[in-house]
Amino acid sequence: MTSMNRREYLTTTLGGFALMGAGSIASASSLLPLAETASSDGIRQDGIRQDNSSGNPATYTLPHLAYSYDALEPHIDAQTMELHHSIHHQSYVNGLNLALARLEQARETGDFALVKHWSKEIGFHGAGHFLHEIFWSVMSPDGGGKPKDADLKKAIDRSFGGFDAFEAHYVAASSAVEASGWGILAWEPTLNRLMVLQAEKHQNLSPMVTVPLLPVDVWEHAYYLRYQNRRADYVRAFMKVVDWEAVAERYHQARQVLG
Ligand SMILES: [Fe+2]
Secondary structure (H helix, E strand, C coil), X not given: CCCCCHHHHHHHHHCCCCCCCCCCEEECCEEEEHHHHECCCCEECCCCEEXXXXXXXXXXXXXXXXXXXXXXCCCCCHHHHHHHHHHHHHHHHHHHHHHHHHHHHHHHHCCCCCHHHHHHHHHHHHHHHHHHHHHHHCECCCCCCCCCCHHHHHHHHHHHCCHHHHHHHHHHHHHCCCCCEEEEEEEECCCCEEEEEEXXXXXXXXXXXXXXXXXXXXXXXXXXXXXXXXHHHXXXXXXXXXXXXXHHHHHHHHHHHHC
């Protein structure tokens, strides 16, 4: 972090819904992008081609998980995790890369007839990709309970009147998202406060300036195999695997750059 400037930070680590950025998350406990594992010859350790001028990957890639697909059992089942990560998240990565490639073609040819379509595709697939990156990183087999970080606890108390009130609000808002979307604990820098937000699909409703700290995926693909229509049960189960240390780290990094 200390060697990153503000823009690099926003585009490689915060990522996410409101402040759309690039990069992939290396592990659940680290917010460093995968690109930092690249060697000097432009080829990353995982074989992904990268842009030598920036050091970032040339295309977006599916992040590796820091835990196995069955590690969050019984709260999040292994089959859901595998499908969710390897199929659903991969489709957002592919959609984002395709949209960017088509817009590159448009710039080359000067034909912007489909610019509205591909811009919407970036919004949908980009927000989907970035939110999933955060989603994987804020869960842990050792998660659950309440945050121990003093600053995050204070922020939750100040913004919601206590952890229990926050949790009730977060579960209710996430469970009540209309159709597909996300519940999001986000930090808002203007008044330096936390907010519970809803996002419909991936990209609608939430204020652009906020930084997502704890998003929970409430698309049916995230829970239907185990929880069917009982979305609130799934959100309550999600709370049992929240990695509050990772959430606190995101909170501190966001404030360090924007606060
Ligand atoms: Fe999802």
